[in-house]
Amino acid sequence: MAIASHVNENAFCERRQRDWEELDVMVLRASRMGVKKLDTDAILRFSPLYRDICADLARAQAARYSAPLVDYLQGLAAAAHTVLYGLPSRTRHLGDQPFRNLVYAFPRAVRRHRRALLLAACLFFIPFAAGLALALHDPTFAFRLAPEGMLKPLAEAYAKGFEEGRANGDNAMMAGFYIHNNVGIALRCFALGILGGLGSALYLLQNGLAIGAIVGYVASKGAGQNILTFIVGHGSLELGAIVIAGGAGLVLGYSLVSPGEKTRLASLQAAGREVVVLVAGASVMLMMAAGIEAFWSGSSVPTLVKRITGATIFVLLGLYLTLAGRASRAPSPRESR
Amino acid sequence: MRASEAVPPLDTLVEIETPEHIVFRHRIAGPTRRLLALLLDLLICYAVVIAVALVVLVVTAAGSISVGDEVGGFFKAGLGLTLILLFLAQWGYFFVFEGLTGRTPGKRVLALRVLTVHGRPIGFGAAALRNLVRAADSLPSAYVLGALVMSLSPRFQRLGDLVAGTIVVVDQEVKVARPVVLSPPAHPQEVEGLPEHVTLDADERAAIELFLRRQDTLGPARADELARMIAPQLAARYQAAAYSPARLLALLYDRASHAGRNEGPVSSRNRAHSGGGASWR
Numbered sequence: 301m302a303i304a305s306h307v308n309e310n311a312f313c314e315r316r317q318r319d320w321e322e323l324d325v326m327v328l329r330a331s332r333m334g335v336k337k338l339d340t341d342a343i344l345r346f347s348p349l350y351r352d353i354c355a356d357l358a359r360a361q362a363a364r365y366s367a368p369l370v371d372y373l374q375g376l377a378a379a380a381h382t383v384l385y386g387l388p389s390r391t392r393h394l395g396d397q398p399f400r401n402l403v404y405a406f407p408r409a410v411r412r413h414r415r416a417l418l419l420a421a422c423l424f425f426i427p428f429a430a431g432l433a434l435a436l437h438d439p440t441f442a443f444r445l446a447p448e449g450m451l452k453p454l455a456e457a458y459a460k461g462f463e464e465g466r467a468n469g470d471n472a473m474m475a476g477f478y479i480h481n482n483v484g485i486a487l488r489c490f491a492l493g494i495l496g497g498l499g500s501a502l503y504l505l506q507n508g509l510a511i512g513a514i515v516g517y518v519a520s521k522g523a524g525q526n527i528l529t530f531i532v533g534h535g536s537l538e539l540g541a542i543v544i545a546g547g548a549g550l551v552l553g554y555s556l557v558s559p560g561e562k563t564r565l566a567s568l569q570a571a572g573r574e575v576v577v578l579v580a581g582a583s584v585m586l587m588m589a590a591g592i593e594a595f596w597s598g599s600s601v602p603t604l605v606k607r608i609t610g611a612t613i614f615v616l617l618g619l620y621l622t623l624a625g626r627a628s629r630a631p632s633p634r635e636s637r
Numbered sequence: 638m639r640a641s642e643a644v645p646p647l648d649t650l651v652e653i654e655t656p657e658h659i660v661f662r663h664r665i666a667g668p669t670r671r672l673l674a675l676l677l678d679l680l681i682c683y684a685v686v687i688a689v690a691l692v693v694l695v696v697t698a699a700g701s702i703s704v705g706d707e708v709g710g711f712f713k714a715g716l717g718l719t720l721i722l723l724f725l726a727q728w729g730y731f732f733v734f735e736g737l738t739g740r741t742p743g744k745r746v747l748a749l750r751v752l753t754v755h756g757r758p759i760g761f762g763a764a765a766l767r768n769l770v771r772a773a774d775s776l777p778s779a780y781v782l783g784a785l786v787m788s789l790s791p792r793f794q795r796l797g798d799l800v801a802g803t804i805v806v807v808d809q810e811v812k813v814a815r816p817v818v819l820s821p822p823a824h825p826q827e828v829e830g831l832p833e834h835v836t837l838d839a840d841e842r843a844a845i846e847l848f849l850r851r852q853d854t855l856g857p858a859r860a861d862e863l864a865r866m867i868a869p870q871l872a873a874r875y876q877a878a879a880y881s882p883a884r885l886l887a888l889l890y891d892r893a894s895h896a897g898r899n900e901g902p903v904s905s906r907n908r909a910h911s912g913g914g915a916s917w918r
Contacts (some may be wrong), residue, residue, distance in 0.1 A: 309894055354657040364839050366894060367846055378661040378756075385655070385757055470710070476717025480724040487728055491772035494796050499773065552800070565799060572766045572800040579769060 493549020
């Protein structure tokens with residue numbers, strides 16, 4: 301150190317420049333193509349070069365070398381740091397069976413947050429029942445929640461039944477619409493939970509009331525059996541996913557309102573990491589629902605088959621959410637309760 | 638968050654300490670730069686969506702006509718595909734790019750990068766969170782809520798950044814600055830009156846260096862005016878009153894930077910953060 305401290309800046313640069321340039325080239329290549337694309341020699345060289353440049357930076361700062369040199373070293377060290385301390389390999393934290401663990405992570409998260417999800421279900425299904433009852437009692441109630449011009453043709457369409465089925469083009473169009481619309485609703489329903497949970501709660505209430513009223517209106521026009529047949533196939537997935545996304549939003553909001561022993565920010569971030577898997581799962585559920593709704597629910601398959609399939613999906617979903625991942629329950633590091 | 642006794646400087650820098658005890662400073666990106674990146678991203682993303690949708694719709698419409706399908710089955714399927722594209726544009730574009738590389742194309746153009754608050758690259762989890770909460774940030778419209786939260790946050794974080802624990806920084810350009818050279822070179826007679834060892838403290842050195850780098854862009858009168866702010870004190874310290882202020886600074890800097898370590902008296906100004914200012918001893 302004593303010797304080094306008397307090295308003047310130019311000599312220092314001259315001596316170290318070659319290493320810096322070597323690291324610079326490596327960093328550039330690694331940040332373009334990923335660290336995995338570096339050859340073995342480069343990877344072996346990377347770590348010592350990075351440590352050296354950290355020492356060089358410390359030396360340059362201590363010796364008060366000129367600002368551009370310090371900035372250069374700092375920039376290079378920061379870039380190398382970004383490469384070296386990159387993410388842990390994307391699959392490592394999922395263990396040796398990444399797919400299996402992903403499939404289990406979702407139902408585990410659902411069970412962990414069952415109270416929030418129960419609340420979300422109440423926030424959705426109570427207005428749903430209310431909307432249904434009100435619209436059955438007085439069909440014009442539905443017009444306050446959805447335009448009359450949309451509801452009347454809807455009721456007529458359901459009254460016709462499904463004997464004719466739907467054209468394949470229509471099915472594909474509706475699949476796109478369901479993904480765009482329903483997944484969007486669920487994601488937004490989650491995101492607005494950050495406003496203390498109020499956004500999610502309002503979204504759930506409003507959607508529950510509107511969907512209930514629409515179903516009630518169609519039923520009051522004498523197409524109740526038909527709309528039930530239509531909904532039963534995808535309903536458990538679709539409505540379940542909206543409740544899960546909304547519940548995830550409630551968890552997020554509650555973490556802000558009642559952070560416990562953490563700071564509000566830390567609590568929010570912890571909740572965010574917890575619920576992101578719920579949102580991902582809900583999105584997958586909605587995409588499956590979109591496929592079923594577009595290609596199956598409106599098809600000319602006999603009513604009985606549709607209902608049995610719907611019940612089967614409901615039971616399978618229930619079993620998956622309540623049982624999957626229980627037996628080989630690995631304690632997750634994020635589990636706090 | 639680590640509690641520090643010293644008051645952090647009021648600046649848009651964030652300090653990140655590595656396991657090697659090296660402290661980096663990342664420059665936090667401001668709202669304007671991020672807005673520009675956002676607009677660029679929207680432009681790129683929706684331009685692609687519109688282009689692809691046009692191709693899809695034209696092809697499917699032609700397909701419908703060619704098979705003599707009046708209902709337009711193909712065309713309707715094309716519409717469905719367009720809706721899926723729109724969905725991907727709205728919810729997938731930012732997520733995928735940021736999850737893979739930490740930067741969207743717009744951010745790349747404006748040299749922005751998303752990092753975690755610990756200075757690490759973000760993964761898909763954080764990318765998903767910060768871009769889902771975008772829906773809340775953009776409320777009631779045009780990112781008003783996000784801008785408000787950003788202006789209250791010391792690190793310009795919008796709601797999505799707060800939840801995901803991310804910051805957006807300006808990527809450091811790794812460039813070698815040319816060293817400051819004395820021009821014209823010192824004449825032997827010229828430096829006779831100067832002491833052999835010149836020691837400048839870090840602040841003096843930084844100030845002089847900044848001045849010398851900018852000198853060419855300044856008029857002589859302005860350069861003289863700026864140099865006079867510090868030259869008299871240095872002239873008094875080294876008994877070198879005979880030089881023009883700007884030349885004196887250049888000569889002193891040259892001496893100091895070629896004399897190895899430039900340990901000088903610690904500046905009277907309080908350097909709150911100890912990044913480079915702390916004595917190494």
